[in-house]
Amino acid sequence: MTARIHPLLGALAILVFLFLLAPLVIIIGASLSNTTYLTFPPQGLTLRWFANIFEISAFRNTALTSFQVAILGTGLSLLIGIPAAYALNRYRIGLPKWLGTLFVLPILVPEIVFGFSLLKSVTIGMGLPVYPSLIIGHALLVLPYSVRVVGASLASFDFSVEEAAISLGCPPLKTFFTVVLPNIRAGVIAAFILAFITSINDVSISVFLTGPGISTLPIQILAHMEQFFDPTIASVSVLLMLVTVGVMAIVEMTLGLTFLTK
Amino acid sequence: MTVSLTIENLSAHYGQTQVLKDLSISVAAGELVSLLGSSGCGKTTTLRIVAGFLQPTSGNVKLGDRDLTTLPAHARDIGLVFQNYALFPHLTVQENVAFGLKQRGISSADRAKRATAMLERVGLANLADRLPGALSGGQKQRVALARALVIEPPLLMFDEPLSNLDAKLRVDMRVEIRQLQKANGTTSLYVTHDQEEAFSISDRVAIMNAGRIMQLDTPEVLYQKPANAFVARFVGFENLIPMKTVARDGAIVTVEAAGGARLHLSQDVFGPIKDDFVLATRPDGLVVRQEGEGIPTTLGTRTYLGRAYQYKCETAAGEITANGALSELFEPGAKAVLVPVPEQCCILAPEK
Numbered sequence: 330m331t332a333r334i335h336p337l338l339g340a341l342a343i344l345v346f347l348f349l350l351a352p353l354v355i356i357i358g359a360s361l362s363n364t365t366y367l368t369f370p371p372q373g374l375t376l377r378w379f380a381n382i383f384e385i386s387a388f389r390n391t392a393l394t395s396f397q398v399a400i401l402g403t404g405l406s407l408l409i410g411i412p413a414a415y416a417l418n419r420y421r422i423g424l425p426k427w428l429g430t431l432f433v434l435p436i437l438v439p440e441i442v443f444g445f446s447l448l449k450s451v452t453i454g455m456g457l458p459v460y461p462s463l464i465i466g467h468a469l470l471v472l473p474y475s476v477r478v479v480g481a482s483l484a485s486f487d488f489s490v491e492e493a494a495i496s497l498g499c500p501p502l503k504t505f506f507t508v509v510l511p512n513i514r515a516g517v518i519a520a521f522i523l524a525f526i527t528s529i530n531d532v533s534i535s536v537f538l539t540g541p542g543i544s545t546l547p548i549q550i551l552a553h554m555e556q557f558f559d560p561t562i563a564s565v566s567v568l569l570m571l572v573t574v575g576v577m578a579i580v581e582m583t584l585g586l587t588f589l590t591k
Numbered sequence: 592m593t594v595s596l597t598i599e600n601l602s603a604h605y606g607q608t609q610v611l612k613d614l615s616i617s618v619a620a621g622e623l624v625s626l627l628g629s630s631g632c633g634k635t636t637t638l639r640i641v642a643g644f645l646q647p648t649s650g651n652v653k654l655g656d657r658d659l660t661t662l663p664a665h666a667r668d669i670g671l672v673f674q675n676y677a678l679f680p681h682l683t684v685q686e687n688v689a690f691g692l693k694q695r696g697i698s699s700a701d702r703a704k705r706a707t708a709m710l711e712r713v714g715l716a717n718l719a720d721r722l723p724g725a726l727s728g729g730q731k732q733r734v735a736l737a738r739a740l741v742i743e744p745p746l747l748m749f750d751e752p753l754s755n756l757d758a759k760l761r762v763d764m765r766v767e768i769r770q771l772q773k774a775n776g777t778t779s780l781y782v783t784h785d786q787e788e789a790f791s792i793s794d795r796v797a798i799m800n801a802g803r804i805m806q807l808d809t810p811e812v813l814y815q816k817p818a819n820a821f822v823a824r825f826v827g828f829e830n831l832i833p834m835k836t837v838a839r840d841g842a843i844v845t846v847e848a849a850g851g852a853r854l855h856l857s858q859d860v861f862g863p864i865k866d867d868f869v870l871a872t873r874p875d876g877l878v879v880r881q882e883g884e885g886i887p888t889t890l891g892t893r894t895y896l897g898r899a900y901q902y903k904c905e906t907a908a909g910e911i912t913a914n915g916a917l918s919e920l921f922e923p924g925a926k927a928v929l930v931p932v933p934e935q936c937c938i939l940a941p942e943k
Contacts, residue, residue, distance in 0.1 A: 492644060493677040493735075495665045497691035497742060504665075511681045 402467030410475025482516025594655030670739030850907020876935030
């Protein structure tokens with residue numbers, strides 16, 4: 330027996346999927362177009378715009394910077410986020426409620442405001458060079474994911490397990506690494522992935538924090554588009570999409586995607 | 592090497608609230624003592640202080656000659672069994688049991704041998720390679736027990752270990768826990784809110800209320816001779832009837848309940864009787880009679896208990912619950928007399 334679906338509901342569902350997928354189809358189409366300007370449907374098929382990305386050194390350099398910033402920024406956010414999430418969950422009863430909200434602020438504040446305030450405080454205020462400010466900025470941007478996603482894992486962790494380990498003679502810090510961390514592994518990986526993707530796609534923070542000689546890939550895409558309106562932009566976008574899809578595929582194969590939506 | 596546990600003058604606070612008030616208990620070497628009380632009475636707080644998870648405001652905890660009070664929890668060498676098992680979800684049954692041995696730097700061959708031997712004792716050797724998630728509640732608690740016992744701790748502590756199990760398994764498990772505890776001769780502290788469980792498993796039971804021990808004694812004494820009104824009520828003395836002495840004639844004391852009902856009590860049976868006291872009985876400690884020396888009553892609701900009928904009785908001294916024989920049926924509304932059975936009554940100080 331199959332459930333009956335109202336024809337209108339079915340049509341609506343198809344429209345939603347079209348709406349979600351159409352931009353992707355258009356981008357992929359445009360990236361293959363054998364024209365010097367962005368167009369859809371593609372006129373002729375070519376891969377030369379993909380080749381073009383690798384010929385432009387600015388794309389290579391900024392892609393490298395983007396990966397470095399995403400990995401280091403995400404790593405830094407986890408270094409802060411995991412202990413913070415642990416403290417927020419372990420000592421929930423003794424802590425004020427607003428403390429948890431504090432760590433979500435980077436998501437709540439408009440990104441453009443957040444980016445500008447980082448420029449004022451980190452780059453200008455503290456006089457830090459571009460590269461470290463980028464990493465700090467991205468770490469703060471993705472900190473909410475670290476705290477929230479790791480926190481969600483910890484919320485279902487039974488802290489009496491930790492006490493059991495301690496009672497069996499395991500010192501507290503060692504207990505954290507041998508008992509707590511292995512049990513929130515999925516949460517830490519999920520946080521890393523969400524944070525990494527957010528960081529690598531970020532424009533609004535980076536636009537304030539990039540500077541002479543150092544830029545990230547999304548900023549370079551914008552800059553390139555202002556000068557050349559050619560399909561290179563579309564092909565870079567496709568590559569970025571493929572990176573995201575690749576990461577998701579790894580997640581699906583190792584942990585299953587459901588744990589991202591849990 | 593069995594040692595005694597001594598808890599002296601323990602006080603503890605959560606913020607402004609005092610949860611333990613000058614609490615002292617000593618558990619003899621090899622003895623199992625239960626802390627029994629409703630939630631919030633301080634029994635779990637006491638256990639957590641002994642385990643080292645909470646710091647007392649004052650007082651100290653000694654295990655043999657060793658003062659534990661300021662020792663960190665991981666250095667106390669205490670076997671703990673938790674209500675929710677608290678097994679390591681990412682380790683196999685075998686690795687769970689071997690965990691404490693590993694912390695003690697025991698070689699992996701020795702660890703495996705001792706963990707296996709302990710798993711055999713709790714009957715789970717065939718599940719050694721499973722993860723805890725694949726076990727039933729009873730099996731989980733056996734693993735937890737094996738994990739706590741394998742380190743051969745001088746003190747074992749149980750925090751409501753059977754509360755998450757179903758009724759039949761609870762009974763089996765408590766017998767098993769008691770057998771293992773006796774065989775090892777491990778000094779034990781057992782926390783529970785279940786009276787039957789505490790009475791069946793313990794050498795002695797401490798009944799706690801509001802951060803104090805109301806009475807610490809063997810289950811038999813607690814059940815038959817509660818020392819105060821709180822304990823009496825806790826062990827099922829439902830009727831606490833305030834009385835006043837009106838006349839004394841040698842060992843025989845004439846007492847009067849509210850409403851003027853008079854009884855003659857012998858100090859040979861009850862011990863010294865004060866001028867103001869409470870007569871405490873279970874429903875079985877009062878016989879419902881047509882007439883005689885007792886407390887006059889109008890019978891209310893009747894309930895069939897199988898072994899007897901239970902009556903709610905209106906008296907001038909308040910509502911009283913009494914059990915009547917099956918052979919003598921009284922109708923609701925009938926006038927009757929409640930006659931105390933001396934052996935089943937206690938004389939206690941009035942409640943403040």
